[in-house]
Amino acid sequence: MPSWADQPIPERVLRTWGRSAWSWCSPMRLRGDHPHAPGVVYLVVVDEADTHAVGDTINADAERVSELYGRLHMRLMRDT
Numbered sequence: 001m002p003s004w005a006d007q008p009i010p011e012r013v014l015r016t017w018g019r020s021a022w023s024w025c026s027p028m029r030l031r032g033d034h035p036h037a038p039g040v041v042y043l044v045v046v047d048e049a050d051t052h053a054v055g056d057t058i059n060a061d062a063e064r065v066s067e068l069y070g071r072l073h074m075r076l077m078r079d080t
Contacts (some may be wrong), residue, residue, distance in 0.1 A: 002027075010050050017042045017055055029069055030055075045072040052080050 004027040013022070013030060020032035020042065028048065034057060040058040043065065044055035054075045058068055 001054075010046055010053065012050075013044055013046065013052050013055075016053065017044060025035065028073075035058075043068055043072060045076050047076055047080055052076060054055065 005024050007024060009030065013032075013059045017032060017039065018035060020035055022030055022032040023030050030042075030044040032042040032044070034042060037057075039060050040057050041060045042057055044053055044056050046050055046053045054072050056068060056072060058065060062068075
């Protein structure tokens with residue numbers, strides 16, 4: 001298991017998107033279950049300094065997860 005997979009979930013993510021069942025997908029990508037919508041997940045991208053985070057919701061079975069992560073990365077870069 002990579003070392004980044006065991007990192008705690010940033011507090012800013014927990015405050016914004018709730019204390020869902022979160023998991024790291026990469027050093028900058030998080031995925032969390034939506035607590036009130038079965039089959040829906042949060043996708044969140046954080047910057048390396050852990051000062052900014054952007055996210056969105058998507059159906060868990062969506063084939064466009066990579067595309068959404070890409071858009072979130074671009075949004076994060078614009079915001080920072």
